[in-house]
Amino acid sequence: MKLSAKWVVTILLTIFSIYLVFVLNEEGPLRILFNLLTFAGIYGLAAIGLNVHFGLTGLLNFGHASFMGVGAYVTLLLIPHAAGREGEITESGLPFLLALFIGIISASLFGLLLGLPAIRLRGDYLAIVTIAAAEIFRLLVRDLESITGGVYGIINFSDSLQQYRPIYFENFVSRYELNPSQVWVGLLSWISILFVLVILKRLTNSPWGRALRAVREDEDAVRALGKNAVWLKLQSFMLGAGIAGLAGVFLAFNYGSLQTTTFVPLLTFYVWAIMILGGVGSLSGPIFGSIIFWVIISETDKLAALIFENANGQQLAGVRFVLVGLLIMVLMIFRPSGLLGKKEELLLNVK
Amino acid sequence: MSNNLIRVANLKKSFGGVKAVDIDDLSFESKELTSIIGPNGAGKTTLFDLISGFQEEDNGEIFYKDKNITKSQPYRIARLGMVRTFQLTKVFDRMTVLENLMFAGSNVSNDSLFQSFMQLSKQKKYENSLKEEAMKIMKDLNIEQMSDSYARELSGGQKKLLELGRSIIKKPEVLLLDEPLAGVNPKLAEDLLEIIQSLSNQGITILMVEHNIEAVMKISERVVVLAEGALIADGPPQEVRENQKVIEAYLGTGDE
Structure with a gap:
C-alpha cells in the first residue's frame, strides 16, 4: 500500500511536470518536451550509473563527468569525425557499434585505473580524489589538442549514429515538426535505460548485489567475513563508469559537437541532483528524477517570469537556480529518501 | 608444533610512544577456549587486530597452522577459517x-x-x-x-547474536570474539555464554576478549592476562585468579 502510494505520487508529479511544459510554452511545446526528454534520458542513464556507485555500494564518486567524457571521447575519436582548429577530417573509422563498445570499455577501465589507487580511501577522501581526477581529465583533453581537438572540440561525427535512423521514423517525427536526429538520440538513450535497468535489476537482487550492499554498510565486517571488499568496490566502480560512458556518448550526439566544457563539475552535480531527487538506491528512481529535474531546469525561468514581471533574461536565469535550490531543500526536508527511495534504506547519512 | 594452532612470536605494536602490544611468544592450542583479559588499554583488541590482519605489526610474526600469515589481508585470513567479531558490533x-x-x-x-x-x-x-x-x-x-x-x-543484544550467527554460518575453525557480552543484559549474556560453550564443544577454537570476569572464569579452559601490551599471566582460570600480578594489574599497586 505504502509502496504504491510512492509510485502514484512519483508518476503524478512526472505527468504534472510534463503538463507544465505545455502550459508554460505557447510555441512548440512538443519540441521543447522532446528536447527535455532527450536530456532526461541521457542524464537519467548517467544517474543510474552513479546509483550503482553510491546507492548500491556507497562510493562517493564526484567525478562522474570524467567517466562520461572518456566514453564520449574514445567513441567519437574512433568513428569518422573532424577535430581541432582546422577541423581536420578523419574519414575512416570503426563501425559505430564497435567504437561504442570500445568507448564503454574504456570508461570502465578508466574507472579501474582511478579506482586502483583511490578506492581504498574512505568516503569523503574518495570524493576529493574523484573530483580532482575528473578535472585533470578535462584539462588534459583540453590541452592535448592534436588528439582531442582541444578547445575546438570534435564535430561532424553525427552521421555514424544517424545513418541507422529508419526513414519511416524520420517521416513520423517530422510530421510533428520535431527534430528527427535529436528524437533519435533520445529514443536510443531511453532504450538503453530499459536495457541497463533490466540487467541491473537482475544483478542487484543477486548475491553479487547483496555483497555490494554489505560493502556499503560496513567494509570491515565484509573483510572479516572473508570477502575481498576492494575487488567488489572496483567491480562496482567499473560497472557504473561503463554506464556513464554510454551516457556520455549520447550526450555528445545530442549536442552534435563535443566540447571539453561539457564535462565540467556542474555535469556531475546535475547527475547527483537527479539521483537524489529520484531516490538514492532506487533502480528506476533516476528516470523520474531526471524528467522532473529537466522540466524544473528549463521551465523555472518561465515560472519566474510569471512572478517577476519586469525582470530581464539574466535576472531570471539567476532566479532559476534559487528555485532549483529551494526545491531540493524542500525535498530534503519532506522526503529525504527521494521520490522512489526506501525510507528504511536512507543513504544520505553517510558515515 | 603439536597442537599449536596460532602462534605469535616477538609481536610488537606501538601507537606513538605507547606500547600497545609487546609479546615474546604466545600460542593458542587447537579446540581450546581461551579468554584474554586485562585492564582497559592492555592491548587485547590490538592483539586481535594483529592476528586477524586488520592492523599491521611493527615487528614480529604470526603463524596459523604453521603458515606465516603476518602480512596477510584480513579477508585472506578469514578464508583460512579464522573469523572475528568486533567490540562495537558491526552488522549490515x-x-x-x-x-x-x-x-x-x-x-x-x-x-x-x-x-x-x-x-x-x-x-x-x-x-x-x-x-x-x-x-x-x-x-x-x-x-x-x-x-x-x-x-x-535489532536491539544491541540481538545485534551481538546476529554477529555471532554470521560467524557461525562461515563454519570457522577459529573464532575471535571481541567482548561478546559487552552491553548485553544478564539473561542474554547467559544465553550467549551457553552458545559460546556449545561452539567450543563442537570443536571450534575460541579466543575471547571479555571484561566480565565471572563469565570468563566460568567457561574458559585457559586465561591469558595482558597489561600494557605485555603478557603477565597465563594458565587455567583458578591459577590466574590467585596470581598476585593479576590482582595488582586490576586493582593497582597503590604506590603510584
Whole structure:
C-alpha cells in the first residue's frame, strides 16, 4: 500500500511536470518536451550509473563527468569525425557499434585505473580524489589538442549514429515538426535505460548485489567475513563508469559537437541532483528524477517570469537556480529518501 | 608444533610512544577456549587486530597452522577459517537479518559478478541451502522472528547474536570474539555464554576478549592476562585468579 502510494505520487508529479511544459510554452511545446526528454534520458542513464556507485555500494564518486567524457571521447575519436582548429577530417573509422563498445570499455577501465589507487580511501577522501581526477581529465583533453581537438572540440561525427535512423521514423517525427536526429538520440538513450535497468535489476537482487550492499554498510565486517571488499568496490566502480560512458556518448550526439566544457563539475552535480531527487538506491528512481529535474531546469525561468514581471533574461536565469535550490531543500526536508527511495534504506547519512 | 594452532612470536605494536602490544611468544592450542583479559588499554583488541590482519605489526610474526600469515589481508585470513567479531558490533544495518546471514555464508564464487549475471540453477540451489542454514541459525539464536527486519532495528543484544550467527554460518575453525557480552543484559549474556560453550564443544577454537570476569572464569579452559601490551599471566582460570600480578594489574599497586 505504502509502496504504491510512492509510485502514484512519483508518476503524478512526472505527468504534472510534463503538463507544465505545455502550459508554460505557447510555441512548440512538443519540441521543447522532446528536447527535455532527450536530456532526461541521457542524464537519467548517467544517474543510474552513479546509483550503482553510491546507492548500491556507497562510493562517493564526484567525478562522474570524467567517466562520461572518456566514453564520449574514445567513441567519437574512433568513428569518422573532424577535430581541432582546422577541423581536420578523419574519414575512416570503426563501425559505430564497435567504437561504442570500445568507448564503454574504456570508461570502465578508466574507472579501474582511478579506482586502483583511490578506492581504498574512505568516503569523503574518495570524493576529493574523484573530483580532482575528473578535472585533470578535462584539462588534459583540453590541452592535448592534436588528439582531442582541444578547445575546438570534435564535430561532424553525427552521421555514424544517424545513418541507422529508419526513414519511416524520420517521416513520423517530422510530421510533428520535431527534430528527427535529436528524437533519435533520445529514443536510443531511453532504450538503453530499459536495457541497463533490466540487467541491473537482475544483478542487484543477486548475491553479487547483496555483497555490494554489505560493502556499503560496513567494509570491515565484509573483510572479516572473508570477502575481498576492494575487488567488489572496483567491480562496482567499473560497472557504473561503463554506464556513464554510454551516457556520455549520447550526450555528445545530442549536442552534435563535443566540447571539453561539457564535462565540467556542474555535469556531475546535475547527475547527483537527479539521483537524489529520484531516490538514492532506487533502480528506476533516476528516470523520474531526471524528467522532473529537466522540466524544473528549463521551465523555472518561465515560472519566474510569471512572478517577476519586469525582470530581464539574466535576472531570471539567476532566479532559476534559487528555485532549483529551494526545491531540493524542500525535498530534503519532506522526503529525504527521494521520490522512489526506501525510507528504511536512507543513504544520505553517510558515515 | 603439536597442537599449536596460532602462534605469535616477538609481536610488537606501538601507537606513538605507547606500547600497545609487546609479546615474546604466545600460542593458542587447537579446540581450546581461551579468554584474554586485562585492564582497559592492555592491548587485547590490538592483539586481535594483529592476528586477524586488520592492523599491521611493527615487528614480529604470526603463524596459523604453521603458515606465516603476518602480512596477510584480513579477508585472506578469514578464508583460512579464522573469523572475528568486533567490540562495537558491526552488522549490515540496511540489510535484513536473513541477508546478513546469507551474505556471510555465501562463498566467493557464488558472490561473483559472472554467476550472478548468469543465475544458473546451481546458484539458486546454493542460495536455497544457504537460506535453510541461515534459518536454522536464526532459530538456534532465537532471532528467527526478526529474519525480515532490517538489522538496525535489532536491539544491541540481538545485534551481538546476529554477529555471532554470521560467524557461525562461515563454519570457522577459529573464532575471535571481541567482548561478546559487552552491553548485553544478564539473561542474554547467559544465553550467549551457553552458545559460546556449545561452539567450543563442537570443536571450534575460541579466543575471547571479555571484561566480565565471572563469565570468563566460568567457561574458559585457559586465561591469558595482558597489561600494557605485555603478557603477565597465563594458565587455567583458578591459577590466574590467585596470581598476585593479576590482582595488582586490576586493582593497582597503590604506590603510584
